Amino acid sequence: MDFALSEEHRMVQQMVREFAQKEVAPVIKEFDRKQEMAPFVLPRMAELGILGICLPVSYGGQGMDYIALGLACEELEAVDTTLRVVMSVHMGLNSLALFQWATEDQKQRFLLPQARGEKIACFGLTESGAGSDAAAIRSTARRAGDEYVLNGEKMWISLATKADHILWIGRSDPQAPDPHDGLSAFLVELDRPGVGRGDIHGKLGVRAGSTGWISFQDVRVPADHLIGEPGEGFKIAMSCLDNGRYTVAAGATGLIRACLEASTKYSHERQAFGRDIARFQLVQQKIAHMVQSYDAARLFYQRAGWMKNQGLRNTRETSIAKWFATDASFAAASEAIQIHGAYGYSDEYDVERYLRNAKGAVIYEGTSEIHQLIQAGYALGYRQDAPLRCELPAYEIQKWQQEDFH
């Protein structure tokens, strides 16, 4: 067993930390208040190669491994959740799905510009009546000659108004006896006629990001925009979540770290009863819990990242990493506010933003309740992972860093 990070991992960590801490942290409060994404964020992440971090060089990526993706997410969310959300949808839920399921031709056309950050990608599974129960999707995909005609409305879509591409899941076979088998996945360019979209305002958190709706009214796409085979949409969506949840877990780990750093700093500065509040054992207990949950969350996500590198199925390990880290980050943010007392209750300090942001991650990419069902299902023998037709490729450094992957 080797828990050490490589020299390249440390370089990624340093590069992403500098971007997040030096370029975004100084302006994040302003954009959170305005409920807008800072306009430089996506172009700068593209320029730094973050948007293609764990994809082979031949597909426009940086040729790094899945641990590097986790480390980047940890650094991004240590500043603001909206930065990590970019990686969750652009990389975790979309680009890695293309890497796993798309044909070579589709990879050249869609994945390559995404990895270079020339096109921004999002993921459309949720609808107003279909959240945890994804098989209840009502959007439709009807075959018409060489095309598909897509209709329906997706809700709560991260980067809805920023993305160029969506990985969109709709019902292609309404007659399928099992509704899970009637779904298909499509890569759709969002400048096609019939696409409408907008942002949701008044969210509790992730305010410096875009979360919105995307509607399709008779949107026509060539049949070669189908990803995978007809009827494989549910399996593809679940495999996307194995990667998206990994980024959420790693990001929430960064949020716990941010809570810990803010809390230790403040407890050394604030005095009560003639001494630093850091001296009070009840304050120390809260700090100790943050230390414990940071270490555990980090081990959980890095185990899942290691399994991805080895090409091992990691649905269970990724689920437990996501469930633990997001619950723990919400608890850490709440305790961080408590340590800051009344000051933590205002936006003078970052901890109130951490709490608002942490709540979302307990809901998206599988609510904590859904992850409990998944874990109990494995333990009780109700749930097993069937092999997939296309597995996420294992990391092979030489292959990933050479110009020609094939």
Ligand SMILES: Cc1cc2nc3c(=O)[nH]c(=O)nc-3n(C[C@H](O)[C@H](O)[C@H](O)COP(=O)(O)OP(=O)(O)OC[C@H]3O[C@@H](n4cnc5c(N)ncnc54)[C@H](O)[C@@H]3O)c2cc1C
């Ligand atoms: C900020 C944000 C960003 C998002 N980004 C995206 C995105 O980019 N793409 C996308 O497709 N979706 C996105 N979502 C949607 C998200 O994935 C869903 O909100 C999530 O899957 C939960 O669905 P729901 O909100 O419909 O809740 P519901 O499924 O209606 O659940 C409501 C409550 O019932 C509980 N519940 C449901 N079923 C069970 C059960 N079987 N047992 C026990 N309890 C249960 C849930 O745990 C929850 O507490 C985003 C959501 C948010 C908040």
